[in-house]
Structure formats: C-alpha cells, structure tokens
Amino acid sequence: xxxxxxxxxxxxxxxxxxxxxxxxxxxxxxxxxxxxxxxxxxxxxxxxxxxxxxxxxxxxxxxxxxxxxxxxxxxxxxxxxxxxxxxxxxxxxxxxxxxxxxxxxxxxxxxxxxxxxxxxxxxxxxxxxxxxxxxxxxxxxxxxxxxxxxxxxxxxxxxxxxxxxxxxxxxxxxxxxxxxxxxxxxxxxxxxxxxxxxxxxxxxxxxxxxxxxxxxxxxxxxxxxxxxxxxxxxxxxxxxxxxxxxxxxxxxxxxxxxxxxxxxxxxxxxxxxxxxxxxxxxxxxxxxxxxxxxxxxxxxxxxxxxxxxxxxxxxxxxxxxxxxxxxxxxxxxxxxxxxxxxxxxxxxxxxxxxxxxxxxxxxxxxxxxxxxxxxxxxxxxxxxxxxxxxxxxxxxxxxxxxxxxxxxxxxxxxxxxxxxxxxxxxxxxxxxxxxxxxxxxxxxxxxxxxxxxxxxxxxxxxxxxxxxxxxxxxxxxxxxxxxxxxxxxxxxxxxxxxxxxxxxxxxxxxxxxxxxxxxxxxxxxxxxxxxxxxxxxxxxxxxxxxxxxxxxxxxxxxxxxxxxxxxxxxxxxxxxxxxxxxxxxxxxxxxxxxxxxxxxxxxxxxxxxxxxxxxxxxxxxxxxxxxxxxxxxxxxxxxxxxxxxxxxxxxxxxxxxxxxxxxx
Numbered sequence: 001x002x003x004x005x006x007x008x009x010x011x012x013x014x015x016x017x018x019x020x021x022x023x024x025x026x027x028x029x030x031x032x033x034x035x036x037x038x039x040x041x042x043x044x045x046x047x048x049x050x051x052x053x054x055x056x057x058x059x060x061x062x063x064x065x066x067x068x069x070x071x072x073x074x075x076x077x078x079x080x081x082x083x084x085x086x087x088x089x090x091x092x093x094x095x096x097x098x099x100x101x102x103x104x105x106x107x108x109x110x111x112x113x114x115x116x117x118x119x120x121x122x123x124x125x126x127x128x129x130x131x132x133x134x135x136x137x138x139x140x141x142x143x144x145x146x147x148x149x150x151x152x153x154x155x156x157x158x159x160x161x162x163x164x165x166x167x168x169x170x171x172x173x174x175x176x177x178x179x180x181x182x183x184x185x186x187x188x189x190x191x192x193x194x195x196x197x198x199x200x201x202x203x204x205x206x207x208x209x210x211x212x213x214x215x216x217x218x219x220x221x222x223x224x225x226x227x228x229x230x231x232x233x234x235x236x237x238x239x240x241x242x243x244x245x246x247x248x249x250x251x252x253x254x255x256x257x258x259x260x261x262x263x264x265x266x267x268x269x270x271x272x273x274x275x276x277x278x279x280x281x282x283x284x285x286x287x288x289x290x291x292x293x294x295x296x297x298x299x300x301x302x303x304x305x306x307x308x309x310x311x312x313x314x315x316x317x318x319x320x321x322x323x324x325x326x327x328x329x330x331x332x333x334x335x336x337x338x339x340x341x342x343x344x345x346x347x348x349x350x351x352x353x354x355x356x357x358x359x360x361x362x363x364x365x366x367x368x369x370x371x372x373x374x375x376x377x378x379x380x381x382x383x384x385x386x387x388x389x390x391x392x393x394x395x396x397x398x399x400x401x402x403x404x405x406x407x408x409x410x411x412x413x414x415x416x417x418x419x420x421x422x423x424x425x426x427x428x429x430x431x432x433x434x435x436x437x438x439x440x441x442x443x444x445x446x447x448x449x450x451x452x453x454x455x456x457x458x459x460x461x462x463x464x465x466x467x468x469x470x471x472x473x474x475x476x477x478x479x480x481x482x483x484x485x486x487x488x489x490x491x492x493x494x495x496x497x498x499x500x501x502x503x504x505x506x507x508x509x510x511x512x513x514x515x516x517x518x519x520x521x522x523x524x525x526x527x528x529x530x531x532x533x534x535x536x537x538x539x540x541x542x543x544x545x546x547x548x549x550x551x552x553x554x555x556x557x558x559x560x561x562x563x564x565x566x567x568x569x570x571x572x573x574x575x576x577x578x579x580x581x582x583x584x585x586x587x588x589x590x591x592x593x594x595x596x597x598x599x600x601x602x603x604x605x606x607x608x609x610x611x612x613x614x615x616x617x618x619x620x621x622x623x624x625x626x627x628x629x630x631x632x633x634x635x636x637x638x639x640x641x642x643x644x645x646x647x648x649x650x651x652x653x654x655x656x657x658x659x660x661x662x663x664x
Contacts, residue, residue: 167453227569231445242271284318457486
C-alpha cells in the first residue's frame with residue numbers, strides 16, 4: 001500500500017519519501033515530507049498548535065492510486081501523476097481544490113522543471129536540501145512575502161531571497177488571488193520564485209519539507225485563517241497611534257528634553273520621542289552613559305508629565321570593550337562561526353551579536369534592560385539591526401544554539417522580539433511595543449512593530465514604500481511604518497527635499513504608525529542637522545502642523561481598526577482588492593490603498609506633481625475628503641494635488657468624514 005491513514009492524517013510512502021497531510025485549523029492543511037520517514041519537524045515551526053475544526057469532520061478516502069483528505073473548504077488529492085513524461089519513474093503528485101466550488105487552487109508539478117515536484121536530497125552534513133515546484137497560472141497574482149525594495153505589489157515574476165537583510169524582510173507567506181494562502185513553514189535560507197511556468201521554493205538546509213495551506217473565498221477569510229495559525233497581535237496601546245519624533249541622533253538628555261519642550265511650547269501633538277543608538281559608553285552595555293544622560297529618572301518623569309513616552313534604541317550587539325562582553329563570551333551567549341569564534345558586525349568598533357535562540361542569552365539581555373532602563377520607567381523599545389546584519393552574511397558559516405545558520409537564521413528577529421515580550425510580561429506589563437528593522441512569521445504576536453529600514457530620501461523610495469507596506473500588511477504585520485522623509489540623503493535646506501518630506505508626511509499620516517526619523521545630509525556631522533516638524537521651512541511647517549492635528553483627529557478611527565487587527569490580524573492599511581476582490585480594476589491598483597474600510601488614500605508619489613489619477617472602487621459612492629464632491633465608484637478621476645493637498649476619499653455615510661475639515 002502507498003497510502004495510509006493515521007487518525008486524521010493522510011500518509012503516503014513512496015520512493016523513500018514519506019508525505020504527511022493533516023488538518024491544521026479551519027479550512028487548512030499542513031503538509032510535511034521527509035526522506036525515509038525521519039525528522040518530520042523543522043528546527044523551528046512558526047505554526048501554533050492545531051485547533052480541532054469546529055465541525056470536527058475531516059474526510060479521508062483511500063484507493064490504490066489515489067487518496068483524498070478534506071478539511072472544510074480545502075481538499076487535497078494525491079494521485080498518480082499522468083502529466084509526467086512516459087519514460088520517467090512512476091510518481092504521485094499533490095493537488096489542492098476548493099472543496100465547495102471544485103476549483104483547483106494549485107498543484108505540484110512533476111516532470112517539467114524537475115523530475116519530481118518534491119526534490120529532497122541529503123547534504124554532506126545529513127541535513128536536507130529541498131526544491132519544491134508548484135503550478136503557475138495566467139492571471140494569478142501573489143501578494144505578501146514580507147517587505148522588498150523592488151517596488152512591486154504583485155510578487156508574480158519575482159525572485160525573492162528568503163533571507164533577512166536591512167530593508168528586505170523575509171516573511172514567506174503568499175496570498176493568491178486564486179483563493180488560497182500558502183505559508184512556507186521553514187526558517188532556512190533559500191529562495192522563492194513566482195515564475196510564469198511554475199512556482200519554486202528552495203530551502204538550502206533543513207530537516208523536512210513543511211508548509212501550510214488554506215482556502216478561502218475572500219482575502220479577509222484567508223488572512224483570518226493565517227493569523228489564527230501563527231498568532232495575532234496584542235492590542236496596540238492608544239498612545240502608539242500618535243506622532244513619534246526621532247532623528248539620528250539626540251546626543252544628550254538636555255537636547256532630547258529641549259525638543260520635547262519645544263513641541264509642547266508650540267502646542268504640537270507628540271506621543272513618543274526616541275533616544276537612538278550610541279547613548280551607552282559601548283554597545284552591549286545596554287545602559288546610559290552618565291556623562292550625557294546624567295539623570296534618567298528625571299528625564300522620564302518630565303516626559304511623562306508632558307504625556308510623552310520615551311523609546312530607547314537597543315542593538316543586539318556587544319563590543320569587546322563592553323562590560324558584558326566577557327560574561328557573554330564565556331557563557332556561550334553569542335552567535336559564532338564554524339570555528340566557534342563570535343560573528344561580528346563590520347563597524348569601526350567591531351561588534352558581536354547575541355544569540356537569542358539561546359534562552360540564557362534572552363534572559364541575560366532582558367536582565368540588563370530591566371536593571372538599566374526599565375527601572376527608570378522606560379517601557380518602549382527600538383530593536384535595531386535585528387536581521388541580524390552579519391559581515392560576511394554567509395548563513396552556512398553561522399552557528400546558533402538552535403542550529404546551523406543555514407537552517408534557522410531567519411528566525412533571529414522573532415527570538416529577540418520574544419526576549420523583550422517575555423521580559424515585559426514577567427514584569428506585569430500588558431502594553432508591549434517594540435520597533436524592529438526585521439521580522440519573520442509570528443513577529444506580530446510579540447508586539448513587534450516594523451519599519452522599512454534604512455531607505456534613501458527619494459521619491460522613488462517613497463513609491464516603493466506604498467507597495468512594501470501593503471505587502472507587509474498581507475504578510476501579517478499590522479503595525480508598520482517608515483522613516484518619514486527617508487533615512488539618508490535628505491538635506492533640510494533643499495527645496496527638493498522639503499517637497500519630498502511634505503509628501504512623505506502626507507503618506508505617513510495614513511500609515512499604521514506615524515513616525516519621523518532620518519540622518520539628514522549637510523556639511524555638519526551626523527546628528528547635528530535638525531529633523532523636527534518645524535525644521536523644513538515655513539511652508540512645510542504649516543502643512544506638517546496641519547497633518548499632525550489630522551492624525552490626532554483620526555486616532556479614534558485608527559484605534560477602532562487596531563481592535564480589528566488584534567481580533568483578526570487584518571491591518572488598517574489594505575490594498576484595494578482587500579475590500580473589493582471582485583473589482584478587476586481595483587485589483588490592478590498599486591499606488592493607492594485603503595486606510596480601514598472607509599478611507600481611500602492616493603498619495604502623491606512623484607516630484608513636482610500637482611495632480612494625479614485615482615481609481616474609486618465600484619459598489620460604493622465616494623466623497624472627496626476636502627471638497628465633498630461625490631463620485632459613483634467604478635471610475636478613474638483626475639484630482640488636483642497642490643503641495644498642501646493629499647487626495648483622500650471617504651465612503652459616503654462614514655462617520656470618519658467629519659475629521660476631514662479644511663486646514664485651519
């Protein structure tokens with residue numbers, strides 16, 4: 001017999017492979033394949049434990065050359081593959097269908113790109129290299145897959161590295177417009193290619209093929225299933241929906257307090273202010289240098305009295321000169337190379353990386369954070385450089401407590417986020433927010449907010465952010481933001497940059513988190529050039545000021561839909577197809593988005609532009625937020641967009657329309 005049933009699992013054994021298909025929550029299946037039946041678990045799984053489907057009915061049918069398993073709306077069929085060339089060995093391929101409509105979702109491809117759809121081969125160290133080939137379809141669109149700088153919303157045609165780097169975030173979840181979601185449940189380094197003639201997934205070093213697939217009638221249904229499988233975010237604290245002020249960098253306690261005082265003096269909203277890196281004597285001290293921050297208690301107390309949260313940047317790196325270096329080295333708490341030498345970040349003062357896959361390392365860093373920051377009343381954390389940013393970046397040379405880098409390196413950001421989340425929970429804290437430069441599957445359940453990394457200050461970069469943010473939302477990260485104005489390359493005295501930062505502020509108002517940051521260019525040293533709301537000239541300040549107050553008026557609406565994100569995982573920032581999957585024109589829009597279900601945002605993304613075209617999805621009547629002009633959906637219109645205007649439309653009848661009164 002080729003097929004077997006083991007309780008609710010369908011098992012096939014053929015040609016040295018053992019294939020396991022089992023229900024994993026509503027309308028979903030988990031698929032694993034091993035060589036010789038051994039090692040059916042990866043070093044780390046992003047999936048939460050399976051929950052019994054509500055109807056409790058899983059149907060399995062076995063025959064000589066065909067077997068099926070059905071769980072709600074999804075049905076898997078394993079059958080003798082008749083599409084293979086006649087001279088190739090006998091093989092069985094796996095296909096998935098919507099069990100209600102009968103429509104094919106996706107199937108394995110045998111005998112085309114590779115002789116077998118499932119190519120599992122031993123590496124020299126007895127790990128397994130996996131190549132997996134699935135079908136591709138004309139007209140199929142693929143969304144999600146984390147954050148990438150290629151400037152595309154639809155990932156079809158893209159070759160993606162499954163590897164974490166600065167501004168490139170690997171979250172291997174793909175949502176197809178054919179009605180399925182696919183999670184590559186594997187932290188191994190590899191690739192994904194969504195080609196015209198096939199979809200290919202590659203893991204360089206792993207223990208088994210492991211993925212999860214779900215069927216749904218709408219993107220929302222698919223997202224609900226995905227987030228139930230990997231974890232939903234906590235509720236965003238109300239203060240986090242406000243404006244965050246940051247720059248590279250405030251060097252002293254008095255400089256930082258002076259900026260906060262100026263915001264209050266001007267009557268401007270301010271929710272968070274940030275102390276960036278290099279505030280310690282050495283990275284890895286995880287404490288304030290008393291020469292520049294002499295009284296943290298007084299600093300936090302004054303900010304609290306202003307209603308401002310203090311966020312502190314914490315890097316997962318340790319310099320040799322740090323007070324913690326020797327203890328961490330002797331305790332084996334750092335990532336090493338094959339020879340056991342701690343790996344480093346290539347900076348002027350080389351830094352080693354902690355190993356958060358080691359529970360002792362997680363406890364060590366949190367104890368330092370608790371003793372040196374938390375006890376002063378600081379409770380908000382910026383986890384920078386958490387990809388991690390090794391030099392060289394060869395994962396095969398990395399060794400973690402959990403395993404070889406080639407097998408587990410992609411989980412690094414999740415584990416450092418877990419260290420802070422667990423530490424805060426042990427202290428009794430419920431409001432937990434960490435701002436992170438990287439993420440992986442499940443980061444959201446640890447309160448991780450993500451920003452788009454060290455991006456250039458250009459209009460091209462701004463265009464890319466719209467697509468990147470939407471794909472992060474589809475990937476399960478509802479707390480996302482950018483450096484308003486970009487991180488590097490913007491001079492505050494340049495009229496071109498002043499135009500850019502106004503347009504970026506207009507976009508940033510409608511991001512899940514609203515945050516200004518940057519290392520501005522000038523003849524001055526880094527950190528000397530200003531980066532506050534009033535720093536970009538009188539014209540820009542007038543517009544930015546109005547945008548700050550617009551964000552304040554939007555906060556009740558934002559929190560309403562942050563509650564939705566907490567309950568379902570669905571982000572407030574959504575592609576148009578999210579609410580209008582049957583509108584073919586809406587599905588083509590990549591340069592506009594929905595902010596919750598009622599607001600359509602069409603940011604100006606090109607320099608010296610005073611208008612743009614906007615598509616309004618059919619099925620609703622849309623009101624221009626500023627002029628009250630009404631438009632029946634299903635049309636593209638040309639709208640004006642002077643420098644102080646951002647094209648925004650609201651569904652007719654929505655209560656949120658009242659926040660859009662003309663600039664005061």
